[in-house]
Amino acid sequence: MKEFELEPGEHVVRETRKHWFLFLGELLPYAILIILPFALPKLLALAPPMAPYVSYFEYHTILGRAGLGVWLLIWWTSAWGAFTRYFLNAWVLTNMRIVNIKQRRYFSREVSSLFLSRVQDVTTDVVGVLSSLLNIGTIKVQTAGEDVEFTMKGIPHPEQMRDVILRYVSLKPQNTGV
Amino acid sequence: MPDQPLQPFAPPANLSSLLPNGFNLSAGVVVEWALYAVFAFWAIYTIVAIYHWLKYSHASWVAFPAMAVHLFVSFALMSYALSGSAFFLAPYLP
Numbered sequence: 520m521k522e523f524e525l526e527p528g529e530h531v532v533r534e535t536r537k538h539w540f541l542f543l544g545e546l547l548p549y550a551i552l553i554i555l556p557f558a559l560p561k562l563l564a565l566a567p568p569m570a571p572y573v574s575y576f577e578y579h580t581i582l583g584r585a586g587l588g589v590w591l592l593i594w595w596t597s598a599w600g601a602f603t604r605y606f607l608n609a610w611v612l613t614n615m616r617i618v619n620i621k622q623r624r625y626f627s628r629e630v631s632s633l634f635l636s637r638v639q640d641v642t643t644d645v646v647g648v649l650s651s652l653l654n655i656g657t658i659k660v661q662t663a664g665e666d667v668e669f670t671m672k673g674i675p676h677p678e679q680m681r682d683v684i685l686r687y688v689s690l691k692p693q694n695t696g697v
Numbered sequence: 698m699p700d701q702p703l704q705p706f707a708p709p710a711n712l713s714s715l716l717p718n719g720f721n722l723s724a725g726v727v728v729e730w731a732l733y734a735v736f737a738f739w740a741i742y743t744i745v746a747i748y749h750w751l752k753y754s755h756a757s758w759v760a761f762p763a764m765a766v767h768l769f770v771s772f773a774l775m776s777y778a779l780s781g782s783a784f785f786l787a788p789y790l791p
Contacts, residue, residue: 591774
């Protein structure tokens with residue numbers, strides 16, 4: 520671990536990220552932009568007044584090929600950047616704390632820890648049909664005394680994660696108000 | 698201020714007429730430099746992203762395949778833009 524040093528006796532129990540389906544949703548605009556230069560000539564050909572513009576999408580010329588290559592390179596690199604940010608955002612549960620690693624953009628990184636000894640309440644929240652089908656949800660971890668709340672949004676199998684957290688907090692699930 | 702008839706504004710026929718005399722700029726040169734600019738931007742972006750992968754990916758096994766796939770696809774697309782040869786992407790490109 521680069522972001523934080525594990526304490527003596529501390530070990531990583533689980534590392535989780537946003538659900539892959541949410542990541543696919545983030546990739547959708549890039550996929551549309553990548554497909555656009557191939558789909559647009561076919562769509563224009565369907566509308567007779569626009570048909571003359573189909574010739575603008577001729578990719579067998581040097582200029583057309585260069586344009587298409589650059590277009591695809593830009594959106595491929597952007598999509599890969601989105602995957603990089605997706606992967607670098609993570610929640611790490613150790614036997615002593617929860618670590619929230621937020622990679623907002625490049626060179627903007629926040630790492631915050633919440634020690635399990637301070638945890639008072641763990642709540643899971645699954646809202647919506649798709650979230651229920653895919654088991655995507657939010658976990659809210661509240662601490663004693665203060666209004667500090669640790670929120671993990673869009674994680675897969677939130678109930679499992681809650682149970683693992685509670686196991687390490689040494690609280691019985693029925694006492695958490697969940 | 699004396700009344701002067703408005704002179705019609707004539708825009709230049711092409712941008713090269715704005716360049717100093719003797720400065721020859723062909724469309725091919727413009728395309729070439731535009732490609733260099735895009736590739737330079739790509740290189741900087743990729744170096745920054747790879748730096749983050751290497752520093753923050755927790756030594757995950759995903760890091761090196763992710764970087765390799767990005768480099769392979771990018772080089773194929775660059776090759777396509779420059780020469781029309783897209784290597785393994787050739788069946789998918791016109």
